[in-house]
Amino acid sequence: MSRTVLAAILATTALAGAVQAQDAVTLTIESWRNDDLGIWNDTIIPAFEASHPNINLEFAPTAPAEYNAVLNSKLQAGSAGDIITCRPFDASLELFNNGQLADLTDLGAMANFSDVAKSAWTTDEGASTFCVPMASVIHGFIYNKTAFDELGLTEPTTEEEFFAVLDALKEDGTYIPMAMGTNDQWEAATMGYQNIGPNYWKGEEGRAALIAGTQKLTDPEWVAPFEQLARWKDYLGDGFEAQTYPDSQNLFTLGRAAIFPAGSWEISVFNPQVDFEMGAFPPPVQNAGDTCYISDHTDIGIGMNAATEHADEAREFLEWVGSTEFANLYGNALPGFFPLSNGEVTLEDPLAQEFISWRDQCESTIRSTYAILSRGTPNLENETWNASANVINGTEAPADAATRLQEGLDAWYTPAQ
């Protein structure tokens, strides 16, 4: 075959290939959810590609601890993917302010979400929204129902009942009363302080007052959760100072501990691992009959790289993410991550249903440190991690911890008058 003929054949196949490629666009999704790789590949992506044949999706998660650093580097250098999974509040706000996340305010699907849901991904004045809300997580306590039945215990509703249950478990000795370690400090803050705290600072009321400056972290309602945490020390089992989060999870799923202070994401983690029945109860209130508050935290959103070459297809995908179809798919594939969509979502997992039922009985609030208050240095969220771990360890007194946090906040934060 002569060289020119060969060249011509190669050229036409290349052209044909190019024409083919024009029809199907591939969108790369950046995320920190290594945990969800299977769900996206088996459930979500096939569902989307079935109804949108011109778009292929590639879910490319990054190691969770490295996500922020890696994503920011890639965005700065221009090698990031088309779709970006958004951390709540300031981490994503900064990306939007830098022009790295696209403005999605006019996306049709945004109408499916309440202002509260969108608050984590909206600018301060409320003018622009830059990520589609995907899910929130609720905090509470998951417990080993089989163990409780064995010892004749019932779900506690008040502080007093809670410690009575813990004492009974400790007395009996078969189970470690609670599975929590302080080595991974975020456990102490997120499943400790932010879990029981809203009952003391009255949820949104307290959080708004803190931002407005009418309440301080040294006020009794903000110190009280630390005082409660200091009491947990006696019920956490030997050597909890070196216990990591995976250790705590394993202690609970192997049936060695009876109660696990939890975020609702644990549902999908625990379900395949436990061989006993699980139950859940909301954080205990101070006195019987008080209004209860739960941490119902907008945790994960999804947005568009402002520099993407496939803006139209990306928006098409994001419209679908905002739909009820996606909400049902996601909520059932990942029980414990509760879709924020206004649409009708039916959850099949019983534990997930239990968690979400608390929305009807209790008032919802987001974590106190996430909006506005962690914008400066020292960073209130990181300091709270440190303080919560110290308080449970017993190396810092609750009042001292609170004073330190407030001083750190005062160093850079002036409440807008």
Place this chain on the structure above:
Amino acid sequence: MAARRPIRWHIAVFLAPAVLVYTAIMIVPLFGTLNLSLYGATDDGPRFVGLANFRALFGNPMWSDAFWNALGNNVWFFVIHMLVQNPIGVLLAAILSSPRLRFRAFYRTAIFVPTILSFVAVAWVWRLILGNTWGIAPMFLDSLGLKSLYAPWLGKEEYALTTLALISVWQFVGIPMMLIYAALLSIPDEVLEAAEMDGITGWSRFRRVQLPLILPSIGIISILTFVGNFNAFDLIYVAQGALAGPDFSTDILGTFLYRTFFGFQLQLGDPNMGAAIATAMFLIILTGVCLYLFGVQRRLRRYQF
């Protein structure tokens, strides 16, 4: 009349590839980043602020407390390595180089295995062994009757840093061992045989014949340990996270830098302060290396064979 020296092109040829790759990919990006320490972020973009970041780093207690804490921890980290890792490495290398030793290759390989492991592996397995949750260390101490000595070391402020330093020593003993072993083996047999004929054997031979000959290598290891420790990051990061708990007791310069530069959780990355910290680290290490190069290395006697 003195002949003009021919231009020694070969020097340039030998140096060029290394210098080019190194300059383009390492020096230029790094110094571009260190340059950020002279800038501050404002709403309109970066603005030249001179030494303001350094003044904050050393003057503002919020920053300086963290910096001195990290520096102090780093010095302790280094001391443990110098006192434990290097002597053990030298000892093992000396024993391994004994002429009539059997199973030498097996020992050498076995002792080097920890160095091959990734940080994830090392952190996971030592956490498993030392923690109380799965009971290995307490069980072991109990069998020796020493249960009372047990504490959750990695979670206690007083012990966590030392424990991690010892884990790091365990991981890296292979490196001084290999270097000293190579140095010991390059001592010609004639020298050792001459010593033996003079009746100097064993420990005496090590101290009077081998040790002086390997001093340059020990010097290299010391300076490498210094540089390696002051740049250390991965083990603490994987084992304790970027917040280097408990209560910053395991915070060293590397983790302090990473947290500031790249941010952590809700804390956004601050490349300017981060670059200031990196510059400070660099100057500390540079001072140490210069002290070594000009103070110690020049004075070491080198023997050629």
Place this chain on the structure above:
Amino acid sequence: MRTRSHLGRGLAAHAVLLTYTLIALFPASVIIINSFKSRRAIFREPLALPTPETWDLVGYIAVLENGDFFGYFLNSLIVTVASLAGVLLFGAMAGFALSEYRFRGNTLTGLYLALGIMIPIRLGTVAILQLMVSAGLVNTLTALVLVYTAQGLPLAVFILSEFMRNVSDDLKNAGRMDGLSEYAIFFRLVLPLVRPAMATVAVFTMIPIWNDLWFPLILAPSEDTKTITLGTQVFIGQFETNWNAVLAALSLSILPVLVLYLIFSRQLIRGITAGAVK
């Protein structure tokens, strides 16, 4: 009498070595043993050997089925070997120039090349990434090789120049009088004599390259260019870690590095015995 003291010393030597070998190998064996057990068995009894009930290859299956395991392995191998070649060749050349010739700027060049040991290369991440983006090298193995070569050169030059100072001047001058060019002296006389040092440098350059997660994540995260360390990080999730797979991956990655180490330590011995015969 001589033999008895020899025996005593020999026993003492073996005792020390055996003790340390146990300390060194025990944790590694914990990892390998547990990679063959089911998840529950790992945490129920971490020290127990796998029994017929607890034997479970689920971790290895997960690792081998996740993406293109052998492709990742090949990528790691290519990147490591190519970077080592670059580091050893360029490093030896530069080390030779610094140790052999007196010229203006010798000390300064040495110090300049040593600067790289003193600063973590991660700081330059964004600038390096921008460089690779503009050179069109993102998602290529070449980018990784370039970065690792640059990263390994400072240490290599530092160590090799030190060891090259020990090579006898008489030998080199004899070579020059025989009419050998400087290049021939380098390649034929000096290089073989510093094989132990080169092997040593090779060993501790290759380990951080093989185990590195950061640069593959930033520069070459695409499926075709994933390295083994990157490919297996997918098992470490935000809230859930697939311990079986992680342990299997860790065990599997010990092997290739061990093999490379054995190859290099052979070189070390050969170089030493060759050097002794003059």
